Amino acid sequence: MVEKDQKEHGFYEVFEVFSKRSHTSPMQYQFSLLAPNHEMAFILAQENFMRREPVVDLWVVKRSDIRKMTEEERDLLKRLDNKSYRLTKGYGYLRKKWREYEQRMFDEKEIFSWGETGDDKRKKRTGSKAK
Amino acid sequence: MTSVKNALEARQNKEYVSALTELLFQLADDDFILAFRGSEWLGLAPHIEEDVAFSSITQNMMGHAFMYYQLLEQLGEGTVDELAHERSGKKRKNAIMLEKVNGLGTYLQSPKFDWAFTVVRHYFYDVNKKIKLDCLQDCSYEPLKHAAINIRKEQYYHLVHWETWFKQLVKAGGEAKTRMMVAVEKVWNEFDDVLSLGPRGEVMANYQLIDREDVIRQTFMNTIGDVFENLELGPLPKLKEMKKSGRIGEHTEDLEKALATLTEVYKKEPSSSW
Amino acid sequence: MSPLTKLYGERTEEEKYEYFMERIEAGEKIEADDWMPDEYRMALIKLISMHAISEIMGALPEKEWVPKAPTIHRKLGIMAKVQDEMGHGQLLLRVAEDLMKPYGKTRENIMEDLFSGKLKFHNVFHMEAPTWADAGIIAWLVDGAAIITQTNMLNASYGPYSRALHRICAEEVFHAQHGESIVLALAEGSKQQREMLQDALIRWWPSLLMFFGPKSAATTGSSKQDITIKYKIRTKTNEELRQDFLTKYVPRIRSLGLTIPDETLRYDEENKKWIYKEPDWNEFKKIIKNQGPKSMERLTLRRIAYDNNRWVREALQ
Ligand SMILES: [Fe+2]
Ligand SMILES: [Fe+2]
Numbered sequence: 001m002v003e004k005d006q007k008e009h010g011f012y013e014v015f016e017v018f019s020k021r022s023h024t025s026p027m028q029y030q031f032s033l034l035a036p037n038h039e040m041a042f043i044l045a046q047e048n049f050m051r052r053e054p055v056v057d058l059w060v061v062k063r064s065d066i067r068k069m070t071e072e073e074r075d076l077l078k079r080l081d082n083k084s085y086r087l088t089k090g091y092g093y094l095r096k097k098w099r100e101y102e103q104r105m106f107d108e109k110e111i112f113s114w115g116e117t118g119d120d121k122r123k124k125r126t127g128s129k130a131k
Numbered sequence: 132m133t134s135v136k137n138a139l140e141a142r143q144n145k146e147y148v149s150a151l152t153e154l155l156f157q158l159a160d161d162d163f164i165l166a167f168r169g170s171e172w173l174g175l176a177p178h179i180e181e182d183v184a185f186s187s188i189t190q191n192m193m194g195h196a197f198m199y200y201q202l203l204e205q206l207g208e209g210t211v212d213e214l215a216h217e218r219s220g221k222k223r224k225n226a227i228m229l230e231k232v233n234g235l236g237t238y239l240q241s242p243k244f245d246w247a248f249t250v251v252r253h254y255f256y257d258v259n260k261k262i263k264l265d266c267l268q269d270c271s272y273e274p275l276k277h278a279a280i281n282i283r284k285e286q287y288y289h290l291v292h293w294e295t296w297f298k299q300l301v302k303a304g305g306e307a308k309t310r311m312m313v314a315v316e317k318v319w320n321e322f323d324d325v326l327s328l329g330p331r332g333e334v335m336a337n338y339q340l341i342d343r344e345d346v347i348r349q350t351f352m353n354t355i356g357d358v359f360e361n362l363e364l365g366p367l368p369k370l371k372e373m374k375k376s377g378r379i380g381e382h383t384e385d386l387e388k389a390l391a392t393l394t395e396v397y398k399k400e401p402s403s404s405w
Numbered sequence: 406m407s408p409l410t411k412l413y414g415e416r417t418e419e420e421k422y423e424y425f426m427e428r429i430e431a432g433e434k435i436e437a438d439d440w441m442p443d444e445y446r447m448a449l450i451k452l453i454s455m456h457a458i459s460e461i462m463g464a465l466p467e468k469e470w471v472p473k474a475p476t477i478h479r480k481l482g483i484m485a486k487v488q489d490e491m492g493h494g495q496l497l498l499r500v501a502e503d504l505m506k507p508y509g510k511t512r513e514n515i516m517e518d519l520f521s522g523k524l525k526f527h528n529v530f531h532m533e534a535p536t537w538a539d540a541g542i543i544a545w546l547v548d549g550a551a552i553i554t555q556t557n558m559l560n561a562s563y564g565p566y567s568r569a570l571h572r573i574c575a576e577e578v579f580h581a582q583h584g585e586s587i588v589l590a591l592a593e594g595s596k597q598q599r600e601m602l603q604d605a606l607i608r609w610w611p612s613l614l615m616f617f618g619p620k621s622a623a624t625t626g627s628s629k630q631d632i633t634i635k636y637k638i639r640t641k642t643n644e645e646l647r648q649d650f651l652t653k654y655v656p657r658i659r660s661l662g663l664t665i666p667d668e669t670l671r672y673d674e675e676n677k678k679w680i681y682k683e684p685d686w687n688e689f690k691k692i693i694k695n696q697g698p699k700s701m702e703r704l705t706l707r708r709i710a711y712d713n714n715r716w717v718r719e720a721l722q
Contacts, residue, residue: 012178012722014499031572032499033180034512036721040299043292044180047187048495049572051488071439072413170472170480173487174464175706177714179495179512186488190481197477212476239469242706243713300720307720396475396537403595405475405537405587 014063015041017048019055027059038062132271132339138205141272150334151272152206153224154341157329157378158263159199160225163215164386165256166193167393168229168249171238177246188253188289195286198278205274216397220382220390226324227377228252230386247307247314250300254293255318255355259325261290262350263341271339294358301362315364323370326351329378429637434564437503448632449563450504457497458519459527464490465703466534467543475537479587486544486583489576496569503565520708522695529612531697538591538598538605544584546609546654550616552577553650562637592661606658607666611684617647619686651679 012034018027030049035041041060069076084090088108095105104110116124135141141148169189176182200211208214229252234245264286267279300307328335328344336343356367375381396405408420409427416424421440428435435441464487471487474480502512518524529547534540555574561567591602618630620643633639641649655672658665667682691697695704 012718014503031496031569032503033495034178034499034502035180036299039295040721043288043295044184046288047184048180048492051187051485051492052576068438075412075414167472170484173471173484174461174468174491175710175714177717179461179491179498183488183492183495186484186491190484190488193477193481193484197481200477215477216475236709238472240706241709243709246714246717300717303720305720306716310716392472393480395473396470399475400595400597403598405479405590405594 012036015045015060016063016066017041017045018059018061019046019050020057021054023056027057032063035060134271134273134276136273138202138207138274141206146334147338148206150331150338151275151340152203152208153329153331154335155199155203155206155275156224159196159203159214160223160377161229161256161260161325162192162199163196164223164225164389165229165253166190166196167389168231168233169253171233171242172244172249175238175242175244184292188292191285191289195282198282202274202278212397216394217401220386221380223377223380223382223386223390224329225377225386226327227373227375227381227383227386228318228321228325229256230377230382230389231321232385232388245310245314247300247310248317250293250296251311251314251318253289254297255322256325257286257290257293258354259347259351260286262347262354266342266347269339270341275340297358298362301364312364319368320371321373323373324376324378326370327376327378329376429562432560433562434567435562436564437506444632445636446504446507448629448636448638449566450501451629452633452638453497453504453566454501454515454518455525455527457494457501458515458524459530460490460494460497462519462526462703462707463530463547464494465706466530466532466699467540469534470537470540473537474540482583482586483540483544486580489580493569493573493576496572497566500563500565500569516711520704520711525693525695528615528689528692528697529609530703531692531695531700532609532612533698536601536605537587538601539608541584541587541591541602542605542609544580545588546584546606546613546658547616548577548580548584549654550613550650552581553646553653554617557641557646558639560637561639566638588661592663603663606663610666611688613650614647614681614684615686615689615692617650618643619689620644648679651681655679 013036014032015035015038016032017030019030020027030045033041033044033048035044038060042058045058045060046055095107098105135147141151166189169185169192172182173186173189174182176185196215197211200214203209203214204211209217231252233242233249235241235243261283264279264283267275268283270276270279297311301311302308326344326348328341328347332344335341341347352367359365359367375383406415408416408423411420422442425435425439425441425445435445467483467487467490471480471483474483498512498515501515502510505511505514515524519526529543529550534543552574555570555577559567559570559574561570588602591598621630630639630642634642651670651672655665655670669680669682671680672678673680692700695701
């Protein structure tokens with residue numbers, strides 16, 4: 001399989017399209033399209049891949065600008081499942097410990113709740129009631 | 132001019148309602164016929180990704196026409212589909228430039244459609260449509276004002292889409308630029324009609340339905356003038372006077388053929404539900 | 406050391422194959438740049454480029470009715486539907502193009518192969534669609550048949566194809582309902598409208614049976630179904646898919662009081678199988694060789710649009 005010079009065939013370039021569904025959601029990969037340049041890719045992207053869903057932000061990236069991993073390099077990503085020391089599951093025994101001191105465990109749920117405003121809490125309550 | 136809240140209120144004043152109806156027919160028929168021309172392109176655009184994007188624009192435009200026809204329906208002019216499918220050419224108020232065929236052949240046979248013409252016509256049309264929609268944000272007829280507020284948001288994409296095509300093809304130079312300049316001349320020669328509000332333009336402005344025609348024209352010329360300057364296309368030529376005007380129901384053979392096509396199935400049984 | 410415990414770079418070609426098959430068996434997805442056997446790549450290119458070009462060519466019969474659709478609502482509906490089909494073509498072309506890249510081939514080559522007759526498109530899209538009811542039958546039953554074959558490949562071992570199919574099938578749900586809506590309006594309409602619908606059904610029935618392809622290579626001399634099943638690109642055979650179609654659609658068609666043009670059509674309770682009159686497979690062979698009633702006309706239309714707009718693509722290269 002010979003990799004021919006793409007310019008010889010001279011068709012448009014591949015652009016990868018990413019979009020955000022809402023202001024709180026992360027950028028998400030959608031699909032790829034052919035376009036002659038970034039501006040053109042921009043005006044084609046939404047109607048090609050998100051005709052029926054909301055979009056609040058859009059990125060187009062020239063595929064050739066992405067440093068992709070080869071299959072061989074993906075071996076770099078493998079690791080053992082022995083890292084409980086860096087996970088909360090390695091510290092579960094604390095729940096019992098704190099109980100001895102008549103204290104609650106500050107787990108993920110508890111700690112994240114500290115960031116909630118009164119509004120969030122009310123929403124949660126009515127939300128769960130509705131269920 | 133105080134605002135007019137609905138069709139019932141509008142109908143209290145005969146002169147008002149006739150100017151309003153006239154304006155709505157122009158807006159609706161313009162979008163409808165150009166959307167029809169767009170629909171003929173479906174499946175035949177120069178690039179598949181563009182085919183898909185273009186069709187969304189066409190659907191949006193037909194949706195805009197639908198909204199204007201609905202306002203006419205509320206004013207007692209007939210149902211949306213009667214308005215779109217039963218009116219003869221003489222009753223259509225769209226500008227002549229917008230009914231012109233896309234190029235040689237038909238969408239069914241040898242469609243040698245002209246992409247340069249399509250880009251230029253859509254771009255110039257959308258520049259003007261945006262200016263009109265800007266004016267309509269202050270329209271005295273509340274239902275039209277609200278429709279225009281919504282349409283304007285969606286139309287911005289159309290404008291940017293065609294502007295991108297226009298600029299890129301002109302800047303590409305060579306054959307593309309030559310074709311674009313031929314198309315610019317063709318569109319420009321018969322664009323006067325698009326900028327016209329017809330014989331009742333004065334009345335429309337007096338009732339604060341839309342800005343005065345000369346103001347709209349000036350804004351349009353300034354906008355396109357800037358584009359010409361940026362692309363080094365020289366000074367803007369004067370618009371040609373036209374022998375006919377779509378605003379008073381004068382049209383070409385192209386419209387008659389278009390109407391025959393777009394009503395073919397409907398006319399089989401106009402009273403049936405489809 | 407087993408090939409599975411080795412690092413990628415340590416595997417021999419045979420071990421790569423073994424590892425590849427292992428991944429497929431485990432339900433992993435193969436990606437565009439991954440190692441894959443040539444047979445797999447070739448089967449995918451053939452399948453997906455034909456699928457892609459069939460979407461593009463498939464837009465044409467319905468497209469004839471886009472400007473003519475009877476009401477604004479129908480005009481918008483069919484426009485959105487045909488637009489989706491072009492969009493499916495786009496998604497699938499992208500998938501095929503990435504697979505062909507190692508051979509230095511691009512979308513242009515796919516189009517050229519279509520024009521030269523090297524690349525075939527689906528039998529149904531060579532047929533005439535002379536009335537509005539044909540547009541209804543296409544969206545209802547041709548899309549219905551397409552939904553059956555496409556959902557069968559939703560979990561295809563090739564990741565990009567599987568993801569494209571997920572997008573496509575989500576839209577097919579709308580296509581099916583768009584078709585049902587047109588068909589129901591005609592079925593509940595005037596005598597003329599009902600007749601138009603019945604005629605269209607008669608016209609399309611043999612093509613619908615052919616849609617799923619021959620039972621085996623013995624019928625027409627070639628069939629790729631074995632390779633695609635081996636590599637978990639699809640799971641069911643052509644005949645199983647045809648049976649599924651009959652089970653899902655025959656009762657619905659009959660419920661509308663429409664007559665299917667096959668007196669022998671019945672469900673055999675004992676063998677749990679539909680008995681039907683075999684369509685003319687010689688006709689099928691002719692059709693897919695671009696000798697169907699509309700083959701040349703549609704290819705010409707496609708080619709004119711393509712050549713006529715070449716300057717646009719070249720200008721922005
Ligand atoms: Fe499709
Ligand atoms: Fe479909």
